[in-house]
Amino acid sequence: MKELNVKELQILAARIRLETLKVIHSRGFGHVGGSMDLADLMAVLYGAVMKYNPENPRWPDRDWLVLSKGHAGPVAYATFGLMGFYPLEDAYTLNHPHTHFPSHTDRKLTPGVDLTTGSLGQGVSTATGAALGNKIDGRDNHVFCVVGDGEADEGQVWEGFHFAYAHKLDNIVYFIDNNGYQLDGPTATILDHGDIARKAEAFGLYTQQVDGHDVAAIYNAIVNAYAKKGVPSCIVLNTSKGKGATFAEVSHEHSSQPSEEKWAEALAAAEKALAEAEKA
Amino acid sequence: MNVNLIGKHEKDSRASRDALALTLNEMMAQDKSICYVDCDLMGCINTKQLMKNYPDRAFEAGIAEANGAGIAAGLAATGKKVFFHSFGTFSSRRCYDQIYMSAAYAGLTVHVLGSDAGVTAAFNGGTHMPLEDAAMYLSIPESTVLDPCDYEQLKSITQQLPGITRGVTFTRFVRKDVIQVYGEGTQFEIGKGVVLHESDKDVCTIVTSGIMVDEALKAYESLQAEGIDVRVIDMFTWKPLDEALLLKAARETGAIVTAENHNTACGLGSVVANCLAHNCPTPQEFVGVQDQFGQVGPQSFLMDEYGLRAPVIVEAVKKVIARK
Numbered sequence: 123m124k125e126l127n128v129k130e131l132q133i134l135a136a137r138i139r140l141e142t143l144k145v146i147h148s149r150g151f152g153h154v155g156g157s158m159d160l161a162d163l164m165a166v167l168y169g170a171v172m173k174y175n176p177e178n179p180r181w182p183d184r185d186w187l188v189l190s191k192g193h194a195g196p197v198a199y200a201t202f203g204l205m206g207f208y209p210l211e212d213a214y215t216l217n218h219p220h221t222h223f224p225s226h227t228d229r230k231l232t233p234g235v236d237l238t239t240g241s242l243g244q245g246v247s248t249a250t251g252a253a254l255g256n257k258i259d260g261r262d263n264h265v266f267c268v269v270g271d272g273e274a275d276e277g278q279v280w281e282g283f284h285f286a287y288a289h290k291l292d293n294i295v296y297f298i299d300n301n302g303y304q305l306d307g308p309t310a311t312i313l314d315h316g317d318i319a320r321k322a323e324a325f326g327l328y329t330q331q332v333d334g335h336d337v338a339a340i341y342n343a344i345v346n347a348y349a350k351k352g353v354p355s356c357i358v359l360n361t362s363k364g365k366g367a368t369f370a371e372v373s374h375e376h377s378s379q380p381s382e383e384k385w386a387e388a389l390a391a392a393e394k395a396l397a398e399a400e401k402a
Numbered sequence: 403m404n405v406n407l408i409g410k411h412e413k414d415s416r417a418s419r420d421a422l423a424l425t426l427n428e429m430m431a432q433d434k435s436i437c438y439v440d441c442d443l444m445g446c447i448n449t450k451q452l453m454k455n456y457p458d459r460a461f462e463a464g465i466a467e468a469n470g471a472g473i474a475a476g477l478a479a480t481g482k483k484v485f486f487h488s489f490g491t492f493s494s495r496r497c498y499d500q501i502y503m504s505a506a507y508a509g510l511t512v513h514v515l516g517s518d519a520g521v522t523a524a525f526n527g528g529t530h531m532p533l534e535d536a537a538m539y540l541s542i543p544e545s546t547v548l549d550p551c552d553y554e555q556l557k558s559i560t561q562q563l564p565g566i567t568r569g570v571t572f573t574r575f576v577r578k579d580v581i582q583v584y585g586e587g588t589q590f591e592i593g594k595g596v597v598l599h600e601s602d603k604d605v606c607t608i609v610t611s612g613i614m615v616d617e618a619l620k621a622y623e624s625l626q627a628e629g630i631d632v633r634v635i636d637m638f639t640w641k642p643l644d645e646a647l648l649l650k651a652a653r654e655t656g657a658i659v660t661a662e663n664h665n666t667a668c669g670l671g672s673v674v675a676n677c678l679a680h681n682c683p684t685p686q687e688f689v690g691v692q693d694q695f696g697q698v699g700p701q702s703f704l705m706d707e708y709g710l711r712a713p714v715i716v717e718a719v720k721k722v723i724a725r726k
Binding site: 182228229230236237238240241243244246247248249250251252253254255256258259277278281282284285288289 | 499
């Protein structure tokens with residue numbers, strides 16, 4: 123784990139946002155909202171926390187990333203491209219025929235993707251199974267699993283937490299992307315979770331709740347999680363769906379198909395945000 | 403292929419489940435990459451010994467099959483050879499999307515075990531009676547689907563499964579009493595049918611597997627007594643189907659009867675018919691459960707009730723010969 127450098131991570135987050143928009147813009151439409159709100163987490167993970175080797179994406183001692191909310195693929199494709207897993211331009215084939223960059227993350231197609239997700243809830247179980255496998259092998263690594271708050275409607279999410287607690291898997295950290303929205307509208311009006319952090323805690327997870335757009339808060343929560351032995355960790359990230367995409371950050375929409383004019387506006391705003399982060 | 407056919411219609415003194423449990427126990431000692439995941443049914447198939455002997459590689463997922471299937475897939479992603487068990491109903495219907503997407507679609511091999519095949523679920527009744535389990539697994543690309551008939555065959559399959567590293571596998575098997583069909587030393591190869599009887603006078607071929615193998619052997623004897631020569635093939639691998647053996651039998655005997663402990667609408671009869679339709683259209687009759695739900699009762703009652711009996715096979719043979 124690298125030392126915390128807030129400015130560096132903020133710049134990286136801004137760069138990930140811009141690249142995520144470019145990746146989705148290459149197709150013209152896609153899951154903007156739930157991708158953009160994870161840029162700060164991805165910056166912390168790939169800029170400071172995780173062990174990985176772009177030359178050897180399946181390096182056995184790497185840290186794993188599982189986007190159980192598989193529709194956030196574009197933010198992963200942008201991040202992996204920036205980290206050198208492949209030329210960024212490769213990801214500008216998103217959802218084109220025979221692409222290696224599909225809507226939902228696929229371990230068979232994209233370097234850097236550790237497990238295939240898309241049917242919600244399933245990534246929690248497979249990530250937990252991978253953590254168990256790494257534990258059997260005595261590896262000094264972690265699995266990071268990102269779950270959507272809407273996704274947490276799926277009972278399988280909680281089955282996975284239950285298993286991780288019962289098997290004392292302290293080499294996995296679950297992030298709940300608590301953006302408050304799902305496809306049909308606000309999570310509270312679709313199937314209200316109540317206090318999702320308390321629920322995770324009740325399942326036996328060492329649970330923290332932080333501002334999901336504050337890189338220092340995310341970093342420090344991971345430091346705390348690493349120090350906690352014998353229990354799995356959960357970090358609830360309070361986020362704003364669509365953060366940094368001008369056409370999506372107000373509506374918090376699940377998927378977007380803006381006009382070219384709106385795309386131009388969003389890309390210019392993301393460029394500006396990056397320049398400001400660099401200047402700050 | 404060395405076949406030691408016993409075929410005396412007598413019960414094996416060994417419980418079928420031990421073919422799996424004892425063999426896995428030996429294999430896990432040899433191969434440290436083998437893991438086992440169960441859903442609170444270890445006690446039913448005698449695999450608690452695995453958790454005792456290999457506590458770091460045999461796990462309870464509890465009564466949560468969907469998660470258990472995902473755990474198995476995640477373990478496979480770290481290079482483990484994973485066996486995953488529940489009753490056949492639950493290791494198919496209850497976790498189908500998880501096996502389909504987290505394992506098969508993701509290119510991860512999991513060896514799924516479904517105990518209490520078809521009517522052998524007996525006293526657990528219709529809720530626990532898998533008559534469509536194989537159909538579900540047949541539908542998954544790259545899958546292997548197996549329906550062994552006895553101890554020796556299940557043992558051999560168990561030994562071969564870790565060698566399969568592409569696609570998911572599904573083995574439906576009997577937990578308790580089985581008729582001993584094969585003696586020790588019989589060699590089986592996944593993907594190859596076993597010819598139990600054949601002659602150059604055969605006028606029909608019975609293609610069968612699982613508990614129906616013994617019924618097919620009884621049917622063979624009845625037909626012999628009436629002067630009707632038939633071929634009998636134990637097609638314990640439903641997928642990939644031994645097409646060469648099936649087509650040779652179809653061409654040489656000109657009529658097929660399939661007999662299965664499963665819904666005929668989407669099981670062994672269907673995969674056989676599919677192959678024949680593409681390559682060698684042949685009259686075929688289907689013995690098995692006729693698009694019905696399961697129900698509770700002794701296995702012998704259920705076999706009568708659903709027509710999983712030798713006389714039904716005999717009638718089907720006569721009917722199909724008349725259609726030639």
